[in-house]
Amino acid sequence: MAVNLYDAAYDLEKAIRQSDEYTRLTKMYDAVYADATARKMFEDFRNLQLKLQExxxxxxxxxxxxxxxxxxxxxxxxxxxxxxxxxxxxQQMSRVIADLNQLIMKPLEELYSSHQ
Incomplete structure (x- = not known):
């Protein structure tokens, strides 16, 4: 039976949105943006980060x-x-995403490593 990968991806998206890590991230984000001083500091920091990345x-x-x-x-x-x-x-959310990425890539890694 074929699996629709996009359906699985949408299920994963829903699970991420319902995760403790995402819930905490949104609460912390809302707290920063509710505080004008913190918001300005954070936006300045983000802009500097983006400038350097670019x-x-x-x-x-x-x-x-x-x-x-x-x-x-x-x-x-x-x-x-x-x-x-x-x-x-x-950082916690990034670790979760990195772990999920490793799981997603595992079949390809196994395929390529088995044919060396």
Whole structure:
């Protein structure tokens, strides 16, 4: 019997939305965005992250000044409890997604490793 992978993916999406990790992430996100100071700090941090990622992806050099600024910004935002909790929840969700990705890729990895 054939399995519709897209149906399985939609079921996985629903499960992710109902997971404790996602629920915690949304609560932490809402807490940051309900606090104007935390929201501004977080948005500034995200914009800096995106700018550096874009430079990296386009092969532009990231200056030492930009690295220093990023490290200083991380230190500042992590002092805000709400942002620190949000970042921790993001890390937990990222670990879950990475684990799921490993499971999804397992059949292909086994296939290719068995034919070497």
């Amino acid at each position: 430079k990296q992806m386009t092969g532009q050099e990231i200056t030492q000044q930009e690295v220093d600024q990023a490290q200083q910004t991380v230190g500042i935002v992590q002092q805000n409890l709400k942002i620190a909790q949000l970042m921790e929840a993001e």
